[in-house]
Amino acid sequence: MNDHDDLDRLDELLSARMDGRLTNAEHAELETLLADEPLYRERARAFEEVDHHLEALAEESISEERLASTLANLRARLDLDSADASTGSRPSRFVAGGLGKLSERPAIPLLLAAAAAFLFYLIVAQEPNTMEAPAEVVADAKDPAGVEEFDFNIMGSALEDELVLVLGYGDEMSPLRGITSDDMDVIEQLDLLDFLSTRESSVGELEERG
Amino acid sequence: MQNGDPDIRLMLAFRDGDQAALSDLYGKWAGPLLRYLERMVRERATAEELVQETFIRVHGARERYSPEARFSTWLFRIGRNLALNELDRAHRRMPHLSTDRMDDRDGKTPVLTLVSDRPSALSVLETRRAVSRLDAELSELPERQRSALWLAAVEGHSYEEIAEVLETSVASVKSLVHRARANLADRMVASSDAIAEGGR
Numbered sequence: 001m002n003d004h005d006d007l008d009r010l011d012e013l014l015s016a017r018m019d020g021r022l023t024n025a026e027h028a029e030l031e032t033l034l035a036d037e038p039l040y041r042e043r044a045r046a047f048e049e050v051d052h053h054l055e056a057l058a059e060e061s062i063s064e065e066r067l068a069s070t071l072a073n074l075r076a077r078l079d080l081d082s083a084d085a086s087t088g089s090r091p092s093r094f095v096a097g098g099l100g101k102l103s104e105r106p107a108i109p110l111l112l113a114a115a116a117a118f119l120f121y122l123i124v125a126q127e128p129n130t131m132e133a134p135a136e137v138v139a140d141a142k143d144p145a146g147v148e149e150f151d152f153n154i155m156g157s158a159l160e161d162e163l164v165l166v167l168g169y170g171d172e173m174s175p176l177r178g179i180t181s182d183d184m185d186v187i188e189q190l191d192l193l194d195f196l197s198t199r200e201s202s203v204g205e206l207e208e209r210g
Numbered sequence: 211m212q213n214g215d216p217d218i219r220l221m222l223a224f225r226d227g228d229q230a231a232l233s234d235l236y237g238k239w240a241g242p243l244l245r246y247l248e249r250m251v252r253e254r255a256t257a258e259e260l261v262q263e264t265f266i267r268v269h270g271a272r273e274r275y276s277p278e279a280r281f282s283t284w285l286f287r288i289g290r291n292l293a294l295n296e297l298d299r300a301h302r303r304m305p306h307l308s309t310d311r312m313d314d315r316d317g318k319t320p321v322l323t324l325v326s327d328r329p330s331a332l333s334v335l336e337t338r339r340a341v342s343r344l345d346a347e348l349s350e351l352p353e354r355q356r357s358a359l360w361l362a363a364v365e366g367h368s369y370e371e372i373a374e375v376l377e378t379s380v381a382s383v384k385s386l387v388h389r390a391r392a393n394l395a396d397r398m399v400a401s402s403d404a405i406a407e408g409g410r
Contacts, residue, residue, distance in 0.1 A: 015388035019362050021369065046395035051363050053344040053398075056337065058364040062241050066258070070244070071236055074262040078269055 006033070010040055014047045217281030225272045236265060239282060242365055243289050249360055250293040251300075252349055260296060264289040283371045290357060290375055297353075340398070347397040351390055358383050359390035 013030040016022045022030065034040050217235060224231035240261055247257040247264075267288050278284075348356055354376060361367040361375060362383075369383045376383065 011392040012384075012388045015391045016384065018391070019369070019387065021384070043395065046399055047391050049340075050344065050391050050394045050398065053337075053341045054348075054359070054363045056341045057345055057348075058245060060245065062244055067240050067244070070240065070258045070261055071233075073258075074236070074265050077262060077266060 007043070009033075010043060011047075014044055018047065018051055215277070215280050218277040221268075221272070221275055221281050222277070225275050232265070232269065235268070235281070235285075239285055240265070242282075243285060246286065246357075246360055246365065247289055247293050249348065249356060250290065250353070251296055256296060256300075260289060260292050263292050267292075279374050280371060282365075283367070283374045286361065286365075286367075287375045287377070294353070340402075343401050344394065344398060347394055347401070350397070351393055354378075355386050355390035355393065358386035359394075362387050363391075 010030075010033055013022065013026055013033070016026065017030060034044060217238070220231040220235050224235070243264060244257055244261050247260045248254060251257055251260065264285060268285065348360075351359070357376060358372055361372045362369070367375070369380045369387070372383045372387075373380045376386075378386075
């Protein structure tokens with residue numbers, strides 16, 4: 001066995017000892033190794049120090065308030081899920097980074113405002129024949145560069161990001177626009193995707209006729 | 211083994227309608243699970259969400275629950291799988307981001323609470339620095355090594371239990387734990403040497 005193999009075996013034995021997994025034979029083998037070589041004893045101390053520091057790390061304070069707050073959120077979500085189940089609607093879904101209650105999410109008011117403004121824009125402010133077909137963008141939806149071809153007569157406006165999002169770019173696009181994929185869940189909950197998909201089809205039909 | 215696990219009795223009670231049993235399980239396991247998930251995802255809020263989601267899964271699975279392993283093993287496996295999904299999502303969202311630091315501590319809670327018998331201030335400081343270094347080095351380990359070592363050294367899970375959490379063999383767990391310790395020992399020695407060099 002070469003030095004590397006010796007050291008690897010030593011590491012294995014040291015680790016097993018710390019977890020109480022050594023057999024009697026292995027224990028004897030380890031004692032022999034440690035007795036013969038000062039460097040191995042140093043290695044043993046380094047291993048012990050790792051576990052000592054891990055234990056200190058585990059002493060990290062997790063406050064009662066924090067656990068209680070998490071429990072309160074959990075209860076709220078369980079209540080929400082129960083209500084969803086009883087009404088037959090979709091249960092709330094986990095979204096890392098803080099779904100919690102919908103009202104607590106900072107992006108919600110913005111998205112609701114954007115959705116309302118977008119509806120206004122579609123119904124009142126926009127003549128159908130002034131719209132560029134979004135078909136190219138949709139066809140190239142996996143290509144982030146496709147955004148540059150997107151001309152909805154509102155480029156640069158406050159609605160642009162939300163429109164790019166709701167028109168179906170999803171996870172790949174969201175980092176470019178500063179909107180996370182979490183927001184897609186909200187859009188889904190508002191059923192805006194279906195609405196916009198229908199709207200896109202209508203626009204396409206209008207353009208074909210025109 | 212299962213019959214001797216008081217957590218399983220609680221889970222069975224919860225399955226049979228005792229709502230307080232879930233609170234008891236939460237009270238016992240939310241802290242350890244949160245610590246573990248924080249080591250996994252390196253972000254406090256996300257770890258808290260994952261704890262919630264883990265217990266929601268427990269809640270949702272109560273009617274079909276049957277004890278096949280220790281409750282904690284089952285719980286940590288759920289938590290780990292959720293964390294892996296979240297890490298995957300985070301990686302897809304922002305692949306350029308490193309997950310090596312938690313940067314949103316509230317500034318009020320001490321990062322570490324050290325148990326000691328009146329050590330000197332210098333000793334406390336050195337220990338805290340070493341523990342912080344270890345925390346950083348731990349985050350650099352491959353996830354399976356990190357999980358295996360944390361569950362063995364900190365949570366005190368047996369290799370058999372860890373094998374269930376990681377869905378692998380006991381031999382693999384033994385190897386993961388020993389390589390994790392060896393890697394950390396190497397890194398800690400290297401960083402100590404670097405600090406010593408810098409101090410000269």
